[in-house]
Amino acid sequence: MANLIQSIEIENLYLAPHDKTILDIKNLSIPIDQITAIIGPNGSGKTSLLKTLSGLQTNKNLHLQHPFKSIFLLLNQVTFLKMSVRDNLAILQDAYPRIHDQMINDVLQRFHLEHLANQAATKLSAGEKQRVAIARAVLVEAALILLDEPTANMDPATADFIEDQILQLAKQGTRFLMASHDMGQVQRLSQHVILIVDGQVAEVDSTESFFNQPQTQLGKHFLARHLGWHA
Amino acid sequence: MWTTLLESFELVLYFDQQVWEIVGVSLQVSLTALVIGTVIGLPLGGILATNDFVGRKWLITILNSLMNVPTVIIGVLIYLLLSRSGPLGSLGLLFSTTGMIIAQSLITIPLIAAISRQIIADGWAIHGETLKTLHLSNRSQIKWILWDCRFSLLLAVLAGFGRAISEVGTVMIVGGNIANSTRTLTTAISLETSKGDLPFALALGIVLISIVLMINLLASVMKHIAEKNYG
Numbered sequence: 001m002a003n004l005i006q007s008i009e010i011e012n013l014y015l016a017p018h019d020k021t022i023l024d025i026k027n028l029s030i031p032i033d034q035i036t037a038i039i040g041p042n043g044s045g046k047t048s049l050l051k052t053l054s055g056l057q058t059n060k061n062l063h064l065q066h067p068f069k070s071i072f073l074l075l076n077q078v079t080f081l082k083m084s085v086r087d088n089l090a091i092l093q094d095a096y097p098r099i100h101d102q103m104i105n106d107v108l109q110r111f112h113l114e115h116l117a118n119q120a121a122t123k124l125s126a127g128e129k130q131r132v133a134i135a136r137a138v139l140v141e142a143a144l145i146l147l148d149e150p151t152a153n154m155d156p157a158t159a160d161f162i163e164d165q166i167l168q169l170a171k172q173g174t175r176f177l178m179a180s181h182d183m184g185q186v187q188r189l190s191q192h193v194i195l196i197v198d199g200q201v202a203e204v205d206s207t208e209s210f211f212n213q214p215q216t217q218l219g220k221h222f223l224a225r226h227l228g229w230h231a
Numbered sequence: 232m233w234t235t236l237l238e239s240f241e242l243v244l245y246f247d248q249q250v251w252e253i254v255g256v257s258l259q260v261s262l263t264a265l266v267i268g269t270v271i272g273l274p275l276g277g278i279l280a281t282n283d284f285v286g287r288k289w290l291i292t293i294l295n296s297l298m299n300v301p302t303v304i305i306g307v308l309i310y311l312l313l314s315r316s317g318p319l320g321s322l323g324l325l326f327s328t329t330g331m332i333i334a335q336s337l338i339t340i341p342l343i344a345a346i347s348r349q350i351i352a353d354g355w356a357i358h359g360e361t362l363k364t365l366h367l368s369n370r371s372q373i374k375w376i377l378w379d380c381r382f383s384l385l386l387a388v389l390a391g392f393g394r395a396i397s398e399v400g401t402v403m404i405v406g407g408n409i410a411n412s413t414r415t416l417t418t419a420i421s422l423e424t425s426k427g428d429l430p431f432a433l434a435l436g437i438v439l440i441s442i443v444l445m446i447n448l449l450a451s452v453m454k455h456i457a458e459k460n461y462g
Contacts, residue, residue, distance in 0.1 A: 056360065056363055056364065072364070072366075075364060078361055079361045080361075081358065081375060081378065081379040082381075084461075091365065091367070094367050094371040095365060095366045095367045095368065096366075120460060122461065136365070140366075
């Protein structure tokens with residue numbers, strides 16, 4: 001079943017803490033088919049854009065419009081409390097009383113975490129932590145999941161597992177907006193890309209079109225650097 | 232000197248009734264003040280560490296200053312409040328254990344709040360963003376950050392207990408050092424030393440040091456076991 005392309009409309013996004021401009025976006029329409037990728041050099045504002053969309057950061061005149069009932073942000077540096085994996089999931093019951101123990105068991109099983117359920121979450125590997133983090137998003141049944149470098153510092157097998165889970169969820173209707181430096185991952189997973197350079201949107205395009213024929217000089221420049229792309 | 236030491240150990244080992252009565256009053260007053268200090272001080276530290284509001288910096292400065300106010304001054308203030316001509320004189324709390332508990336609570340609250348604020352602020356710097364992404368209420372965020380810092384917060388509570396049980400000036404002024412009523416370990420040590428009954432003063436000192444050592448040892452073992460399990 002084909003997904004309807006939905007979009008997030010942003011107006012007047014200007015973030016400049018301590019007089020340093022992080023993001024300066026007048027208007028932006030982010031198309032989200034299943035998975036949309038935000039790409040750009042380090043410090044270009046990708047994470048700040050995700051934080052703004054999740055409500056973690058904001059500015060005075062910002063106007064956001066989207067059809068998603070619930071948005072869940074998975075930070076790159078996701079942290080866990082000094083408790084078991086199960087308890088780290090169960091704290092969500094404070095905000096979402098509909099989450100019951102059986103649902104927690106189900107996600108633990110889905111993400112192959114049942115054998116780690118009673119272990120300290122702080123002692124998990126990076127890959128296991130990311131599985132617990134995505135399990136949180138699944139538990140709250142988020143309509144849109146914002147991912148910040150979902151497979152950074154992971155071994156290929158774990159990264160593949162995470163990508164498979166993202167694809168499965170996307171097929172089931174969950175939409176994703178994902179910041180990534182991994183251009184292979186962006187091409188494998190996303191249908192659209194947004195290129196951000198120095199806090200400004202340089203290009204919004206379909207993934208296929210962007211990687212075949214970027215429309216802007218900044219886009220060509222970015223790909224030349226990352227993939228040795230030449231027009 | 233050796234004779235004095237020997238006599239004091241005999242008093243402790245043969246469970247001298249007078250010694251244990253004084254120990255009872257000391258523990259009753261200090262532990263009650265500790266519970267009050269913990270119940271008020273920990274959430275206060277949590278609120279100051281995790282919220283940004285007008286006057287927060289002033290409150291922190293006042294709290295840190297209160298931590299260093301000589302306890303006899305608090306004793307005098309409470310004495311003025313509770314004395315017959317004072318605003319709370321009609322309650323008849325002067326020279327009672329309740330009055331001593333009030334005075335010691337005023338000593339433990341700022342101490343526990345100030346130390347816990349620093350501990351929680353450090354924890355908040357690590358987990359604050361993640362907890363916000365979970366859409367937890369402010370109260371729930373504080374609850375979980377307190378829980379996460381529980382092992383370190385034990386130190387704050389221990390510091391409160393140490394301050395309460397070793398305090399002399401306030402309990403002497405507010406309690407009046409009345410035998411079989413408001414006499415605590417520290418006020419009794421002070422009195423017996425001035426009377427020249429050194430074996431009795433030393434016996435009380437041995438008990439006081441033993442209590443502090445045992446509680447610190449217990450807390451240290453608990454912290455070690457818990458950190459081993461949960462990181």
